[in-house]
């Protein structure tokens with residue numbers, strides 16, 4: 001069976017996510033799919049909207065801006081929710097504050113301060129997830145786990161950002177046990193934070209290649225690109241630059 005159309009791929013991934021939930025003894029209603037539309041243009045997004053999708057994960061600010069413009073939404077979300085999941089530079093926080101309904105890649109105090117400033121200017125409040133580093137790979141962005149509790153305390157002072165949970169990217173390896181260890185780490189960090197009074201119900205983890213492991217470890221949201229939209233024209237190094245975290 002080949003899944004050639006967007007509808008077929010969407011139906012197929014929903015079935016696979018449901019099966020992973022059953023395997024993990026979890027209720028499929030607990031796990032949301034975030035379609036990741038990076039590199040795919042407005043026509044594909046319109047088609048996805050036609051299937052009932054309305055939240056889209058994007059990795060680059062420029063793509064959110066271009067697509068929002070092409071789809072006729074110069075302001076936040078008339079019918080489409082843009083979710084920022086990629087590395088965000090502080091100097092682009094204004095666009096995100098204007099156009100995104102959610103940021104899952106909040107990973108440092110300076111970015112939080114910049115987003116807060118811009119959200120105040122827009123008169124908006126958005127949901128955020130804190131992106132945490134769960135592997136030692138130098139190319140992965142994310143907050144160091146030891147910094148999580150102080151960062152959560154700091155975020156509690158910003159009414160413009162509602163902290164809903166944590167996000168991570170697993171290590172890029174073919175060894176399932178290592179990948180699963182990253183997801184387990186995120187769940188344990190969430191549980192530790194809960195014991196310190198920070199309620200973080202959402203865990204965004206798992207992608208096309210590894211989502212069953214993430215679901216087994218408690219993901220409430222899996223970010224799925226390729227399995228829905230097909231393969232992308234650029235390699236992932238384009239989205240996850242090897243240069244290491246920027247300090248701005």
Ligand SMILES: *Cc1c(COP(=O)(O)O)cnc(C)c1O
Pocket residue numbers: 036038059085086169206207208209223224225226227239
């Ligand atoms: C591209 C991307 C995804 C989706 O990856 P696929 O392997 O295509 O499912 C998920 N999360 C982030 C942060 C991404 O950049």
